[in-house]
Amino acid sequence: VRTCEVTAFGGPEVLEPGERPNPVPAAGGVVVRIRAAAVNPTDIGTRSGGGRARMPELQPPFVLGWDLAGEVAAVGEAVTGFLPGDRVCGMIPFGRIGGRVGAYAEMAAVDSEWLAPLPADVSFEEGATLPLNSLTARQALDFFDLEPGSRLLVTGASGGVGGYAVRLALEAGLYVVAMAGRDDEEWVTVLGADEVLPRGADLKLIEPVDGVLDAVPLGPELATPPLRNGGTIVFTRPPHPSEPNRDLHYETVWVRPDPEALAEMARMLAAGTLRTRVARLLPLEQAAESHRLAERGGNHGKVVLTT
Ligand SMILES: NC(=O)c1ccc[n+]([C@@H]2O[C@H](COP(=O)([O-])OP(=O)(O)OC[C@H]3O[C@@H](n4cnc5c(N)ncnc54)[C@H](OP(=O)(O)O)[C@@H]3O)[C@@H](O)[C@H]2O)c1
Numbered sequence: 001v002r003t004c005e006v007t008a009f010g011g012p013e014v015l016e017p018g019e020r021p022n023p024v025p026a027a028g029g030v031v032v033r034i035r036a037a038a039v040n041p042t043d044i045g046t047r048s049g050g051g052r053a054r055m056p057e058l059q060p061p062f063v064l065g066w067d068l069a070g071e072v073a074a075v076g077e078a079v080t081g082f083l084p085g086d087r088v089c090g091m092i093p094f095g096r097i098g099g100r101v102g103a104y105a106e107m108a109a110v111d112s113e114w115l116a117p118l119p120a121d122v123s124f125e126e127g128a129t130l131p132l133n134s135l136t137a138r139q140a141l142d143f144f145d146l147e148p149g150s151r152l153l154v155t156g157a158s159g160g161v162g163g164y165a166v167r168l169a170l171e172a173g174l175y176v177v178a179m180a181g182r183d184d185e186e187w188v189t190v191l192g193a194d195e196v197l198p199r200g201a202d203l204k205l206i207e208p209v210d211g212v213l214d215a216v217p218l219g220p221e222l223a224t225p226p227l228r229n230g231g232t233i234v235f236t237r238p239p240h241p242s243e244p245n246r247d248l249h250y251e252t253v254w255v256r257p258d259p260e261a262l263a264e265m266a267r268m269l270a271a272g273t274l275r276t277r278v279a280r281l282l283p284l285e286q287a288a289e290s291h292r293l294a295e296r297g298g299n300h301g302k303v304v305l306t307t
Contacts, residue, residue, distance in 0.1 A: 001106040002307065004287035005061040009049030012291035015104075017284070018061065023109035025076035030112050032088060035124035037103040037284075038067035039294045039303040040132055040160065046099065047291065058099040064287075065103030066094045068110075069118055069127035070307075079112045087124075089266060090115035091131035093257055104287055106307045116263035119270035126269065129276045129302040132255060133160030134265040137168055137215075140234045140253040144211045148173030151207070155223055156215035157193060158184040160276075160302055161236060164265070165213050166191045167274050177209060182298045191275060224248060277301030 005018040025031045043064050045051055051058070069089040072082050082088065091114055092101050101108050118127045140161070146152065152169050156162035157178035169176050170192050178193035179201060188196045197206070204225040212233040214223040220239050227233055232249040244250050268274040279301030282290045290303045 002284060003063045003102075003105040004284050004305070005104075006047050006064055008060050009047070009052070011048070012288040012295070014047065014060070015064075015288040015291060018063075020063070020105070023107055025074045025079070025109055027077040028079060028112060029076040029109055030072055030079060030082050030088075030115060031074040031107055031109050032068060032070045032090065032115070033073040033107055034068045034070040034103060034105060034307055036069045036128035036307070037065045037105075037305045038128040038132070038160075039287075039290045039305065040066060041294070042066065042094070042132075044291055044295055046094070051095070051099075054095055055098050062099055063102030063105050063108075064094075064099075065105075066092050066132045067128050067130075068092065068103040068108065069124040073107060075112075082112055082115065087118040087120065087127075088115045089118045089127040089131055089262070091135060091255070091257055091262070093255070096256070104284060104305060106284070111257075113259050114257045116259050116266050118266055122266065122270050125278045125281060125304045125306065126276050127266065128304055129160060129278060130266060130269055130274075131262055134164040134274065135258055135262060136161045136236065136253055136255040137165035137213075138261055138265065139255055139258075140213050140215070140236070141165060141168055141172070143234045143251045143253070144232055146174055146211055149175055150210040151175045151177060153177045153179070153203070153206075153209040153212045153223075153226060154193075154215060155179045155213070155218050156181065157188045157191070158300070159215060162213070162215035163187075163191060163276065164274055165215060166193050167268075169213075171273065177206065179203075181300070184300055187277065187300065220244070220250070278304050280304070281306050283307075
């Protein structure tokens with residue numbers, strides 16, 4: 001199968017087309033014919049060598065990528081619920097498995113617990129933007145214990161995690177104050193946020209909030225000023241400093257697979273309750289270019305590789 005491989009730790013140019021033997025499904029596993037793989041910030045960190053502390057055993061060449069959508073090509077023993085030809089999306093928990101499987105490939109052998117059905121009316125490209133970021137958003141929101149009507153600040157609200165978090169928080173009845181990306185206020189308004197702030201807004205100047213989901217993450221210095229005493233802030237990377245300087249709760253989300261939640265969010269995407277944006281489609285062979293675009297930021301949506 002065709003792949004795109006990290007051939008050394010470094011800049012986007014280290015991503016090169018490769019070939020691997022056809023994967024076979026393990027017991028409890030599924031081989032997916034991948035149609036689309038989203039490019040995420042964590043992929044960039046891993047490619048450049050930033051993930052080495054967490055995955056010391058991971059050495060180039062390796063196949064990158066967490067997010068996939070495609071069709072089931074083969075199922076292993078003891079797999080129920082999936083048949084060849086089924087449309088699926090899924091999240092390879094790349095960090096937890098030491099990067100031994102990646103989504104920048106035509107096919108991958110994955111665990112059935114990483115997958116969920118992809119509704120017929122969601123494209124592979126859109127489906128590929130769902131798993132990592134919607135699961136992170138949902139699991140980040142699980143840290144809060146907020147009554148409906150409570151004020152939640154979401155930073156990075158026009159990004160992958162932030163955009164899903166805005167929709168899920170609104171569905172839960174929260175009042176959402178959302179900080180957009182560069183020139184991206186309109187999308188956050190479309191998502192239905194109650195208040196929209198531009199990127200770079202001074203958060204010291206806004207009304208107090210009951211919780212903060214710092215999806216950029218901006219970090220404690222920039223993102224905690226509006227948080228009321230006793231409130232919780234959830235970061236998408238461990239914060240520095242790690243200890244709060246007043247009565248706050250610091251949490252960091254580490255996404256994990258959850259097939260039931262993913263299936264539900266795929267249905268929400270099909271129903272329009274969740275929304276996503278694909279900014280650019282590039283063929284797998286152009287993964288290096290996809291990383292250049294993603295690193296630059298300001299894309300107004302995800303960059304997605306197609307096979
Ligand atoms: N811990 C976990 O389990 C986990 C899981 C998934 C993701 N993450 C992390 O969560 C973060 C967000 O991921 P994502 O996929 O949502 O990224 P993304 O789609 O690139 O979105 C990031 C958003 O933040 C905005 N932004 C970037 N820098 C900013 C700044 N300095 N001030 C204000 N806004 C800024 C971007 O706006 P522009 O358009 O202006 O660039 C964009 O809207 C990343 O750090 C990622 O590594 C962690």
